[in-house]
Amino acid sequence: MKYQVRVFVSLKPSILDPQGxxxxxxxxxxxxxxxxxxxxxxxxxxxLEGERAAVEAQARELAGTVLSNPVxxxxxxxxxELALQASV
Amino acid sequence: MKYQVRVFVSLKPSILDPQGxxxxxxxxxxxxxxxxxxxxxxxxxxxLEGERAAVEAQARELAGTVLSNPVxxxxxxxxxELALQASV
Incomplete structure (x- = not known):
């Protein structure tokens, strides 16, 4: 099964945001x-392709390590879940 | 009244995304x-601060002009809507 995963990364409130x-x-x-x-x-x-539980764990791991700086x-x-006809 | 506005900007599907x-x-x-x-x-x-309808129109205008490149x-x-105690 394929899943569309969206990761929203924002600076922690205490961090200055010069771009903002x-x-x-x-x-x-x-x-x-x-x-x-x-x-x-x-x-x-x-x-992400795989079983729901595995995809959830993998998405959270990616979000917290590769895709964001947790500090x-x-x-x-x-x-x-992606419908079959919408799969890529 | 104050409103929390979130604008999600993504490249159109036909545009190459080297960062991705x-x-x-x-x-x-x-x-x-x-x-x-x-x-x-x-x-x-x-x-954004103001009346709901005005804020909606303003948020859409900002999203489509300043905050994204519609091409x-x-x-x-x-x-x-922001609760009063959560206002900034």
Whole structure:
């Protein structure tokens, strides 16, 4: 079975986010003065093949080691079964 | 009222994603040979203040213009009301 896995990686709240600050200033210069707390993170999408339980464990392992830096980032994992006709 | 806005930006399926290819190869070298279709996108989180309808329109406008490149990227917007005690 194939699963669509989405990993959302965001900087921990205590870590400064210069990219987010830059976006915030740019947006504010464009007249959007009601925008605050901009944080820029990553979204990694991938297809994993295998049994559900194994895929879940593997996705969490990848998210916490290869795809994020657990010292500075939080990672959240979403898993969704791929319909056969949508398989890649 | 304050709203937590999340913008998910991913490359359109027809656009090559060298960053995703690199992650895929790295993961495969680590022994994960059941991983395919890796795509790397962005996750932008921000707080918008205002009326719900205005915030929705503004979030969609920002997502489609400043935060993504509509020629190459798809943007999806999620909006969630912030509880007062959680406001920033």
């Amino acid at each position: 600050r830059t976006v915030e200033r740019a947006v504010s210069h464009l007249g959007h003065d009601n925008v605050s707390g901009v944080r820029v993170g990553k979204l990694i999408e991938m297809v 500075m980032e939080d990672a959240r994992v979403e898993i969704e | 290819r690199t992650v895929e190869r790295a993961v495969s070298h680590l022994g994960h040979d059941n991983v395919s279709g890796v795509r790397v996108g962005k996750l932008i989180e921000m707080v 190459m990227e798809d943007a999806r917007v999620e909006i969630e």
